[in-house]
Amino acid sequence: MCYDVKTSLEAQLKRAKRSQDLKAIEEIVEKLGPLTDLPLHHASGFSHPEVLIYTNEDPFYPMVATWGLIPHWVNSVEQQKKIWNSTLNARVETIFDKPSFRDAANEKRCIFYVDGFYEHHHFNNNTFPFFIHRKNNEPLALAALWSKWIHPEHGGIINSFSIVTTKGNGMMAKIHNNPKLKEPRMPLMLSEDVEEQWLSQNTEFEQELTALLNRENDVELQAHNVGKLRGKTYAGNVASIADEVKYPELEFNEFKF
Template sequence: MCYDVNAQLDAQLKRAKRDGDEHAIQEIKKKLARETDLPLFHVSGFEHPKMLIYTNESPSYPIVSQWGLVPGWAHDKKDIWNKTLNARGETLFLKNSFKSSAKRKRCIIQVNGFYEHHHFGKERIPFYVSKKDGEPLSLAGLWNEWTDPETGEILNTFTIVTTEGNPMMAEIHNNPKLQGPRMPLILPEELEDQWLENYEEELAQAAIENLIKSYPETEMQAHSVGKLRGKNALGNVEEASELFEYEGVTSEY
């Protein structure tokens, strides 16, 4: 699963910077970034933060979107968007909440890293997961524009796609209540454009399913951090992703 992330503006702008359009970068920093909740050193999806995403309709220039996808058929966002923070890659084209977006509205969310909990006895130990080279993670997602039938408000929302966890994530994400370890679908840079490609509808499912694979553990690292939940939670502060060791627990991978 992926319910907690670290997202800084520089990481969220990595894809926009590929084109080298400095005017566009400055415009995003001065105008668009103000509409987000950045910086997010630690945020839970249940807070529905506003972040930047790159869509198949705007692959180089980000838009502001809230975490928790609201499908077009929903009558009330509150009834659905806590349940759509993640979308299982194996069932994207089967679930009513996601299948329309899977075909036509895919996106990328660039973050510095994400947090996952390890079950150790009665304790839940949080870990921070990132790339070894320090580069942002490009998470595969789905998005949708939803119009509130009562107010007419247009809300842009997204979900993060998940897949089977790699061996490192199997060590960390060992929740006994879940069927197997999970992790967000991380796209290598060379496959980002394929995720955002506007495929003919009859070709979309096969093309997208071919991209749903676990990211190699050899390119990832993880370490335990301070509590993310409860009265001792550090909150949205830079120290949230710093190493914190727990007795008897492997602290670094």
């Protein structure tokens, strides 16, 4: 799964900079930046941070959205609070079947750029966090779904999103070994050449998704252990949270990436 990320305004400007519209970039920094919780050296989805996403409605100008998709059909704040924590991730295998994600999968796909993400490895009844990022240190483009919800009490619009996950492979198959899950998971990472396909307005996208998932992904990852992300020793949202930490318990060859 993907519940912990690191992201910065610089990473989230990655796509906007492709348009080379300096005025638009300046506007994003000045107007949208202050509305977010950036920078997030470490953030849990359960805190529902405000970040930037790029949607299929405007692929190069982001919008502010909160992590945890709120389906448009939610009709009360009570219902919204109940569903929020269960929509941080959306399994790609079922996004066209689940009521929470079906409409968004067909009509509202987006991209969430991060510097990297964190996952926990289980070993000897303990958990050891890893930070995963691109080998070239460029931002990761995570496939996501979004929704526009109208607050029933004050009529304000809340944009929200869910990170799409897929079966973990390669390095992630080793790291993400949660015994409560049937298989390892990881966020669906998009190489630059398939970002446009994910953001396409094609209403028959379900048919294209299988081909997209079967394409060879050229996103190369790198990982290292970091300090605890939960409990009394958690350092919080500070830059050093992503620094490498050595755990003697994990001195075995399978993590020599």
